[in-house]
Amino acid sequence: MTELAVVGVPFAPPTRFAVPGRIAVGEQDAAVWRTATLTAIRRETADVVTVRLAVPGWAGHLPGQHLMLRLTAGDGYAAQRHYSIASAPDASEHIELTVDHVEGGEVSGWFHTVAAPGDTVEVRGPVxxxxxxxxxxxxxxVGGGSGVVPLMSMVRHHRARRLDVPLRLLVSARGPEELIYAREYGAETTPVFTRSxxxxxxxxRMAAAHVAPLLAEQPAGGWEAYVCGSNGFAEHxxxxxxxxxxxxxxIRIERFG
Amino acid sequence: MNVTRGFTGRPRVPNAALPPGQYDAGDDWPVLSAEVTPELAPADWSFRIDGLVERPRSWSWEQAHELPESSYEGDIHCVTSWSKFGVRFGGVSLDAFLSVVRPHVSATHVVAYSHTGYTANLPLADVTGGRAWIAWEYDGRPLAPEHGGPARLLVPHLYFWKSAKWIAGLRILDHDEPGFWEGNGYHARGNPWEEQRYSGD
Incomplete structure (x- = not known):
């Protein structure tokens, strides 16, 4: 017997995880490459810098979203990577990205060794x-290493809008000198140090004892969990x-790769 | 062209097998699942095809393994810009499953879904004709859970988000319905050679 799809009712699988996206994504914004001008670079840790970009026409983003960034060499060779947006959304047409220096990374290497205010790159998004x-x-x-970047956009948004909705951050770093945004954390944050x-x-390592107190204080409606970091960290x-x-x-997960 | 001051990039290695905007990840195989990796034993795995078919049915792990073996050796391409060359997957061609259920002539698309609830939509033509597999081996070994084991869909000529991990079934449709990433701004088809990354590409 042929099973007929019910017209107008989208197919839904029998099991579902963190179901759809939290927002509708603007197709036009995601399709357009825009020129972005570096206006500032500030060091976060020995291997991490934050770059501030002026992006005329930036349509805005929500905390947690990322963009695609493209660098182009003189011979036309281009390299593109995804970067999470670190800044909270505002009306300034400026955004901030926090870039970890990846060993041998052609894009992160450029940010760490060449980039200066006034340079231009291209971005498309948010996606x-x-x-x-x-x-x-x-x-x-819950963030590990530079996995804290999209989560920091959420923390900053929470502060900037003085939101009442509960928010907690567990952030893992090898040591205090490698904790990104260390000076910005407040009572909402618990750092976990794995080496020193x-x-x-x-x-x-982050353990059940770090997570249990947070899940013990269940807010009304429960937590929406956001996990970001390397695959090893995200699995753990x-x-x-x-x-x-x-x-x-x-549980929503964003893994590096 | 918007040249970036001082950017030279990696040494140019001409590679006709590299789609536009991609780089060779070498030995890396990044994991990018958006959900928690499920604990799914082969005995708990099943695969079903239904919707616009003559004979909907489900296969257990053992039943699926009774179908003729088929392997893929070649390349895979992720929308996040890495490509991986010379990979080797073992499993069964999706054609072997589809010849049992016999899609209706009106069928045009499928929604592949996972035991986690993840979904991906594909034109039926992209999963027939020896271009798609249910894969449970990688490099001669059982497919690791974080890569979709015990079994995943494999559609290597499209961006790899289409190759749903922990595959649970296909629903055959006479229209296209966006899956998980397609509903989050990604392209409906995802052909790496046309760089169909996002909706609007």
Missing amino acids: SGFFAWPGDRPALL APDGVAVG ASRLLVAAGQPVHR
Whole structure:
């Protein structure tokens, strides 16, 4: 017997995870390459810088979204990479990206060794609505290394708009000197140091003991969890969340690659 | 052309097998799933094809392995710009499954879905004619869970988000319906040679 699709009802699989994206994505904005001019570069850690870009015509973004960035050499060779947006959305037509110096990385290497205010690059976006956080639900943010970048956009948005919705950040770094945005964190943040820590602070991998207190203080409606980092970190952190009782379908993951 | 001051880029290695905007990831195989990697044992895995077909049916792990073996050796391309060359997957051609269920003449598209709930839409023509597989081996070994094991869809001529991990089934349709990433701004088809990354490309 032939099974007929019901007209007008989109197919939905029997199991669903963090279902659709949090927002609709503007097709036109994602399709256009725009020229962006570096207006400032500031050092975050020995291997990490933040670049501020003026992007005339930038249509705005939501915390957690990323963009595609393109550098072009004189012979026409181009390299493009995805970067999370670090800044909170505002009306300034400026955005900030935080760039980790990847060993041998042709794009991150350019930012770290060549880039100066006045240089131009190209960006298109923002792209993808899956990891976006509009500020509407309690957010439990878990980042490893430079995985904290899209989460910091959420923290900054939360502050800038003085949002009441609960927000917590667990951020893992090898040591205090490698903790990106260290001076900006407040009571919402718990840093976890894996190799070295300030006096009186434990050293070790993120563990159930870090996650349990956050899941014990369940806000109304529960947490929406956002996990970002290397694949190894994302696998570890997402397993901790599941083991602590966070529903699988309310964990959104962005992995480097 | 908008030349970036002082940017030279990697040494140019002419490679006709590299689609535009891609780079060779070498031995790396990045994992980019947006959901938690499921704990799915082969005994708990199943694969179903239904929708616009004559005989909808499901296969268990053992039943799927009774179909003729088929392998893919070649390249894969991820929308995030990495390509990986000379990969080797083992499994069964999707044609072997489709010849059992027999899609209706009105069928034009499929939605592939995962045991996690992930979805990806594809034209039926992109998953027939020896261009798509259900794959459970990589390089002669069981496919790792983070790469979609025990079994994933493999459609190597399209960007790799179409090759749904932890594949659970195909729903055959007479129209196109956006899947997970396609509903998040990605291109409906995702042909790397035409650089169809995002909606509007």
